Amino acid sequence: MGVEGCTKCIKYLLFVFNFIFWLAGGIILGVALWLRHDSQTTNILYLQLGDKQAPNTFYVGIYILIAVGAVMMFVGFLGCYGAIQESQCLLGTFFTCLVILFACEVAAGIWGFVNKDQIAKDVKQFYDQAFQQALMAESETNNGKTVVKTFHETLDCCGPDNGMRVVTPLWREDLCPKKDFLLKSFIESSNCHKKIDELFSGKLYLIGIAAIVVAVIMIFEMILSMVLCCGIRNSSVY
Numbered sequence: 001m002g003v004e005g006c007t008k009c010i011k012y013l014l015f016v017f018n019f020i021f022w023l024a025g026g027i028i029l030g031v032a033l034w035l036r037h038d039s040q041t042t043n044i045l046y047l048q049l050g051d052k053q054a055p056n057t058f059y060v061g062i063y064i065l066i067a068v069g070a071v072m073m074f075v076g077f078l079g080c081y082g083a084i085q086e087s088q089c090l091l092g093t094f095f096t097c098l099v100i101l102f103a104c105e106v107a108a109g110i111w112g113f114v115n116k117d118q119i120a121k122d123v124k125q126f127y128d129q130a131f132q133q134a135l136m137a138e139s140e141t142n143n144g145k146t147v148v149k150t151f152h153e154t155l156d157c158c159g160p161d162n163g164m165r166v167v168t169p170l171w172r173e174d175l176c177p178k179k180d181f182l183l184k185s186f187i188e189s190s191n192c193h194k195k196i197d198e199l200f201s202g203k204l205y206l207i208g209i210a211a212i213v214v215a216v217i218m219i220f221e222m223i224l225s226m227v228l229c230c231g232i233r234n235s236s237v238y
Contacts, residue, residue, distance in 0.1 A: 007231030011083050014224040018079035021217050025072025028210055032065035035203060043154045044123065044199075047147050049130050055122035058200065064108070065207065068101075072214070075101065079221065083228065091229045098222050105215055112204070120200045124193050127151055128160055152176050155195035 035041065036059070047054045075097045082090030130151070133144030152158055158176035 007228065007235065010224055010228050010231065011086065014083045014221065014228055015080055017217060017221050017224060018076050018083060021214075021221060022073055022076025022080065024210075024214050024217060025069050025074075025076055027069075028065060028072065028214070029069030031206070031210065032062050032069055036062045036066070040154050040199060041203075043150055047126075047130075047150055049126065049133070049143065049147050052126070052129075054126050055119065057122060058119050061112075061119075061207075068104075071097075071101065079225065082225075086228075086232050088229050088232055091225050091232075095222060095225045095229070098218050098225070102215065102218050102222070105211060105218075109208075109211060112208070116201075116204055119204075120197050123196050123200070124160070127192055127196065131160055151192055155190075155192060155199065157190045157192040157195040159191055160193050 041058065045054045045056060045059060075094065078090060078097065079094040081087075082094050127148070130144045130147035134148045
């Protein structure tokens with residue numbers, strides 16, 4: 001016997017929320033793939049300074065997002081099917097998956113908040129090391145100049161900070177993006193520390209907003225799935 005009355009409304013409301021959840025999973029998966037293949041981050045995080053690879057913490061987070069998006073799509077489909085079929089077993093499984101996902105999201109959110117500046121900090125340290133090598137080393141085997149030029153051209157910046165740009169000899173301006181006038185390059189180019197902060201903080205805020213929206217949807221879904229499950233159990237009694 002199918003559910004009736006308010007429980008039937010909850011059934012279709014849960015279906016709608018699950019469909020939105022499934023779409024959110026697809027969006028997160030798409031955004032994660034875009035971040036993974038974004039030209040700016042790819043150019044920077046694929047760099048190698050001698051035997052040292054650029055920090056890959058950002059990509060670890062992206063791979064986690066890809067996995068979360070795929071799992072969300074599966075769980076969303078499970079919830080839609082369970083709601084339409086009025087299956088207590090599927091709804092119970094769906095609720096358990098939601099609780100696990102929610103707990104993982106909260107843990108990831110806490111970790112991300114605590115370490116939100118670490119990614120940019122690691123990349124800035126890598127850049128500073130390359131910049132020092134580019135200034136001091138004359139050996140052709142040293143790739144410090146190549147690494148620094150890639151940073152400068154990708155982020156349209158010049159030097160780690162304004163002070164360093166002032167004391168850097170003019171002949172080292174070959175490391176910076178070419179512009180119409182040398183003086184214009186000195187004045188207008190932003191320092192690379194600021195550009196690195198902007199690059200990663202903007203993407204982290206995007207991820208944070210998506211996580212908050214998904215968390216709100218998950219809370220509603222957990223409530224609705226339990227109410228519907230209880231309604232199905234009660235309707236089978238009568």
